[in-house]
Amino acid sequence: MCRPRADHRALAALALALAYAAGCTSSADTDDRAGMPRGDAADVPPEPARDGTAGAPDAPREAPADAAGDVAASDGELPDAARPGAGDRPRFRYAIAESHRAKMMVRPVFHVDRDPAEHPEAPALCTNYAGEPFPACYDGHTGSDFMLGGGFATMDAGSAPVVAAAGGVVEVAEDGHYDRCRGNVETLEVTCDGHEMRANFVRLRHANGWSSLYYHLKQGSVAVSVGQRVACGDVLGLVGSSGRSTLPHLHFQVESPDGEVVDPFARADDPAGSLFVEQAAADGRPGGACDARWANPPDDVSPR
Ligand SMILES: [Zn+2]
Numbered sequence: 001m002c003r004p005r006a007d008h009r010a011l012a013a014l015a016l017a018l019a020y021a022a023g024c025t026s027s028a029d030t031d032d033r034a035g036m037p038r039g040d041a042a043d044v045p046p047e048p049a050r051d052g053t054a055g056a057p058d059a060p061r062e063a064p065a066d067a068a069g070d071v072a073a074s075d076g077e078l079p080d081a082a083r084p085g086a087g088d089r090p091r092f093r094y095a096i097a098e099s100h101r102a103k104m105m106v107r108p109v110f111h112v113d114r115d116p117a118e119h120p121e122a123p124a125l126c127t128n129y130a131g132e133p134f135p136a137c138y139d140g141h142t143g144s145d146f147m148l149g150g151g152f153a154t155m156d157a158g159s160a161p162v163v164a165a166a167g168g169v170v171e172v173a174e175d176g177h178y179d180r181c182r183g184n185v186e187t188l189e190v191t192c193d194g195h196e197m198r199a200n201f202v203r204l205r206h207a208n209g210w211s212s213l214y215y216h217l218k219q220g221s222v223a224v225s226v227g228q229r230v231a232c233g234d235v236l237g238l239v240g241s242s243g244r245s246t247l248p249h250l251h252f253q254v255e256s257p258d259g260e261v262v263d264p265f266a267r268a269d270d271p272a273g274s275l276f277v278e279q280a281a282a283d284g285r286p287g288g289a290c291d292a293r294w295a296n297p298p299d300d301v302s303p304r
Pocket residue numbers: 021022024141142143144145250251252
C-alpha cells in the first residue's frame with residue numbers, strides 16, 4: 001500500500017509524542033538525549049519521601065501468587081533450594097502493583113526494537129518480539145514501555161506504584177528530577193519546561209549478574225536507596241514522566257550479565273524463552289506473580 005509522505009510524518013510525530021523515550025535507557029545510550037548518564041546517576045541523593053497524601057506508593061508488598069512458591073509477604077527468606085541455579089535466567093513479574101494494574105493502558109505497549117538495523121530518520125521502522133512494527137515498538141527502543149492511562153491527570157491523582165520485578169539489590173536510586181516532561185507534537189521535541197532532562201530511576205541487580213531498570217519515576221517517589229535489598233513486589237516508586245519521556249509511563253529494561261539489553265518478551269519459537277513468569281496474562285500484559293526462586297534478593301551481589 002502506498003503511504004503518502006505526510007502519513008509518515010504523522011506516524012513519526014505520533015511515535016515521538018507517545019513514546020520516543022528511547023534515550024531513557026542506559027547502556028545503549030550513545031548520546032545525551034537520555035539525560036541520565038550511567039556513571040553519575042548515584043551522585044544525586046534521593047529526595048525525601050513524599051508526604052503520603054498524593055500518590056504515595058502505599059500499597060502493601062505484592063503477595064507472590066506463584067503456585068510454585070509460598071513466599072510470605074513479609075521478609076521471610078527462602079531456603080537455598082529455592083534460589084536460582086548458576087546460569088539461570090531471571091523470571092520477572094509485571095513491574096506495576098497489581099492493585100493498580102487497571103490504571104495502566106493495555107495498549108499500546110512499546111516493546112524492545114528487535115530489528116538490529118538503525119533508522120535514525122524513521123522511528124517507525126522496527127520489529128518487536130512478535131514481528132510487529134510501530135506502534136508496537138520504535139527504532140532503537142531498548143525497553144518495554146507501559147503507559148499510565150489518563151496521563152498526567154492519573155499521575156496527579158496518585159499514579160501507580162512501580163514494583164521490583166524480582167528480588168534484587170538497589171544499585172542506583174535517582175530522584176529529585178522534574179517529572180512533567182512531555183512530547184510536543186508540533187516540534188517533535190520533548191520538553192521539561194526548562195528543567196534538566198534527567199530521569200528518576202532505579203536500577204536493581206539480581207542474581208547471576210542480571211539487572212532490571214525502572215525509568216521516568218515521579219519526582220519524590222523513589223522509595224528505595226542504594227544498597228537496599230528488595231524482594232519481588234516491593235515498591236520502588238511511582239510512574240512519572242521524568243527524563244526523556246513524553247507521557248507518564250514506565251520504561252522497564254532488562255540487561256544481561258554482559259550489560260546487553262535483553263527483551264524480556266519472547267516469541268513462542270524463541271529458544272531462550274520469556275523472562276516473565278507469565279508473559280501474557282488475561283489482559284495480554286505480563287502476570288503479577290513472582291517466581292519463588294527469584295523473589296528474594298541475592299546473597300552474592302553488592303552495589304558496584
Ligand atoms: Zn521506553
